[in-house]
Amino acid sequence: MYRFIVAGGRPLRGTVQIASAKNAVLPILAACLLTEETCTITNLPMLEDVNTMLRLLRSMGVTVERKGRSARITAGGRVATEAPYDIVRKMRASYYVLGPLVARFGQARVSLPGGCAIGARPVDLHLRGMSGLGAKVTIEHGYIDARAKRLAGAPMMLAGAKGPSVGATANTMMAAALARGETVISGAACEPEIVDLADFLNCLGAKVSGAGTPELRIRGVRRLGGAEYRPIPDRIEAGTFAAAACITGGDVEIRHCRPDHLTAMLDVLRRAGARVETGRGSMRIAGSGRVNAIDITTAPYPGFPTDLQAQFTALLATARGTSVVTESIFEGRFLHAMELLRMGARIDVKGSTAVIHGVEKLSSAQVMASDLRASAALVLAGLAAGGTTEVLRIYHLDRGYERLEKKLTGLGAKVERAGSPG
Ligand code: UD1
Numbered sequence: 001m002y003r004f005i006v007a008g009g010r011p012l013r014g015t016v017q018i019a020s021a022k023n024a025v026l027p028i029l030a031a032c033l034l035t036e037e038t039c040t041i042t043n044l045p046m047l048e049d050v051n052t053m054l055r056l057l058r059s060m061g062v063t064v065e066r067k068g069r070s071a072r073i074t075a076g077g078r079v080a081t082e083a084p085y086d087i088v089r090k091m092r093a094s095y096y097v098l099g100p101l102v103a104r105f106g107q108a109r110v111s112l113p114g115g116c117a118i119g120a121r122p123v124d125l126h127l128r129g130m131s132g133l134g135a136k137v138t139i140e141h142g143y144i145d146a147r148a149k150r151l152a153g154a155p156m157m158l159a160g161a162k163g164p165s166v167g168a169t170a171n172t173m174m175a176a177a178l179a180r181g182e183t184v185i186s187g188a189a190c191e192p193e194i195v196d197l198a199d200f201l202n203c204l205g206a207k208v209s210g211a212g213t214p215e216l217r218i219r220g221v222r223r224l225g226g227a228e229y230r231p232i233p234d235r236i237e238a239g240t241f242a243a244a245a246c247i248t249g250g251d252v253e254i255r256h257c258r259p260d261h262l263t264a265m266l267d268v269l270r271r272a273g274a275r276v277e278t279g280r281g282s283m284r285i286a287g288s289g290r291v292n293a294i295d296i297t298t299a300p301y302p303g304f305p306t307d308l309q310a311q312f313t314a315l316l317a318t319a320r321g322t323s324v325v326t327e328s329i330f331e332g333r334f335l336h337a338m339e340l341l342r343m344g345a346r347i348d349v350k351g352s353t354a355v356i357h358g359v360e361k362l363s364s365a366q367v368m369a370s371d372l373r374a375s376a377a378l379v380l381a382g383l384a385a386g387g388t389t390e391v392l393r394i395y396h397l398d399r400g401y402e403r404l405e406k407k408l409t410g411l412g413a414k415v416e417r418a419g420s421p422g
Contacts, residue, residue, distance in 0.1 A: 004379060008389060026096060029057065040226075040227075042230045047400060052090055099130070129156065134152040184218075189301070233256050254282060309333060311373065319358035362384055372397065
């Protein structure tokens with residue numbers, strides 16, 4: 001398996017270019033199932049999760065012509081309406097095919113994803129969305145089976161006990177695009193990736209309004225057409241480089257990003273003492289010495305993203321003072337803290353809260369990545385530590401970061417990929 005060897009202690013300096021957002025691209029690729037016409041998605045990030053989604057579409061009989069960063073996708077002929085366990089267990093986002101398949105073909109069989117390293121990942125709200133549109137939903141042999149002659153639009157409340165769900169909002173919005181009549185989703189997720197999906201659906205001829213607010217309105221249409229679409233930049237990749245600039249006391253210009261999608265994170269950075277300049281489509285982040293301790297609570301957008309919690313836990317591990325990080329989306333999401341302890345961090349985790357007593361310097365160690373964002377946190381810690389850190393199980397990182405070692409090396413870091421794909 002691949003691993004990273006990180007020689008710490010070099011401040012990052014220079015310019016880095018951000019890729020398109022994985023979490024926007026994956027539902028958009030699934031949404032191509034809603035039309036028989038060709039959709040061209042441009043500026044695709046070179047990520048394992050994107051390969052997996054394209055493989056899933058191909059396995060269903062969809063024509064996928066990929067040329068570098070573009071893919072032409074045509075779900076024109078016979079489409080198999082099943083997403084098998086073998087693919088779904090590799091990538092939870094496979095469940096995005098559920099809504100499009102039921103809406104267009106009247107049936108879908110999608111494997112239940114099961115748990116994952118960041119905690120319980122229920123799908124009840126996805127099922128609520130499908131049933132709300134009139135589908136008959138059953139769970140059998142580890143699969144969700146949803147059927148409907150034609151879905152019917154309806155008002156529904158889609159938030160759960162933990163607040164809105166990005167995945168369920170996306171799935172239900174895609175399904176409602178082809179339903180008869182109007183759907184009103186209350187308690188919708190407001191994430192920029194939801195807005196991007198709505199924009200893409202509208203390019204196909206859908207009638208979605210209110211995206212980015214908790215109330216989404218979708219007037220169903222009979223059929224959708226094709227389009228060419230370029231997804232938004234990845235706010236989590238941009239935030240990861242911002243944290244990397246600070247933790248190394250560097251100065252980095254982050255290009256092709258949307259600072260307006262990162263206001264909660266930029267606010268945290270400013271309060272922690274970093275220098276932050278934002279422009280149109282770019283931002284410059286500079287740190288000098290240790291950051292100030294600061295408390296963070298993750299929350300649905302526009303709050304602080306759960307997908308940046310691990311990276312900021314690493315940053316605060318070397319802060320001046322004691323910080324409290326509260327994870328309100330996925331309570332089990334602190335496995336990286338256990339690995340950071342091995343690098344000399346002082347972190348007490350109790351339930352969904354981590355109390356971080358900042359230390360002056362982390363020390364290098366061999367550490368194990370448990371999930372995508374935890375991997376990034378460990379690489380960041382390695383960049384700041386004295387000595388050489390080895391981060392094992394880098395395959396998690398390749399799911400969501402495009403050539404991270406290349407981009408970091410371009411900023412003056414010393415990061416090498418070792419081993420084999422495994
Ligand atoms: C979540 C994040 C998203 C991130 C992604 C990958 C939020 C709100 N969402 O999206 O930003 O990119 O993880 O790390 O921060 N839930 C249910 N029932 C469901 C679905 C979800 O109870 O059917 C709960 C989840 O357990 C969680 C919360 O709702 O506590 C948000 O989940 P959801 O937004 O659906 O997760 P993802 O779509 O995976």
